[in-house]
Amino acid sequence: MKALVVVAHPVSTSLTRAAADRAVTGLESAGHEVTLLDLYAEGFAPAMSHGERVAYHSETPLISSDAIRAAELVRSSQILVFAYPTWWSDAPAIMRGFFERVFIPSVAFELDPGAGKVKPIMDHVSHLVGISTYGSPWTYVKIMHDNGRRMIMRALRMCTGRRTKTTWLGLYHIDDADDAVLTAFLERVENTMAGLS
């Protein structure tokens, strides 16, 4: 299968970036064809522009080259993986920007103005995976609603098929984690990705 790994972290030596690399290694070892999209490194525009907002409801909602390329990758992928650090119980701005600029009509869903309904069109996606690091312990993350996870596992999940599987890999309380915990997390990421079929 084809897989797209989208990663958002400003620091190239971060744990999030390492986790994305290990996800790629795991997916490749399982025989998948993987593309890694590093939003910061590629200078992905972090927010929907005026022009994109105006084009949103038109026949051609994709107008920027970075979003067009990302949309092509999404359309041809069966596995979507998102890796980011959770800040303020949500994804970093640039990851939210990826959602608002790429998962638009003609990529994630179609708008049916007559019926007033949204028709999901990402039934080609068989696996939806989220990988995130958290400064807070698990309980606190739950109290704070884990809004980034909700965006992926609920909102985006609604645009995929009925049988799409979801996987969440979180490392909590990261500031208190020692090397052994970090290593174990990276192994878990690689092993879980290697097991996707």
Place this chain on the structure above:
Amino acid sequence: MNVLVVYCHPVPTSFVAAVRDRVVEALARRGHDVRVEDLYAQGFEPSLTADERLAHREIGVEPELLEYATNLRWCDSIVFVYPTWWSGMPATLKGWVDRVWARGVAWDLPPGASTVRGRLRNVRRLAIVTTHGSARRINWLEGQAGRGTVFRSLRVLCHPLVRTTWLALYRMDHIDDSVRAKFLDKVERRFLRW
């Protein structure tokens, strides 16, 4: 009161811009001091940089964000005005949180403490005024991320008795103008009582 209106929409002629105007007018008529952050118009850069990330335990913000930080320390209330995209805030608004709610501005970590302490005790009211393309039920299923970020994550850094207000319009693209006009009136009435 000092009210900070944080507004985020790329199109100046959008319905959300009309909402912002009604909020600002009503607050001004009520006699409040209002400052508006128009994030798109001010060219706010949403992505936290590598330098900011590496220095996130140090106090303060980047020089170009000083005025944003000053406004956040100045206000008694914050009103967020934005369209709900992917069940939460637009990226640019999330970027304002990522970059401006920094150590020494919104929170502190005293020596020996294991958890952050809120510094925004000045903020006693939080409001969200937002529009949704989807129905209320769908937004609820999606998890209401924007509401969670503001009323949970940001709230804990504000005054312990901070009050929250939620004003939302659903099914934006399928309702007629009279419903939209009613929503604008409702927003105005609400902020005339602030």
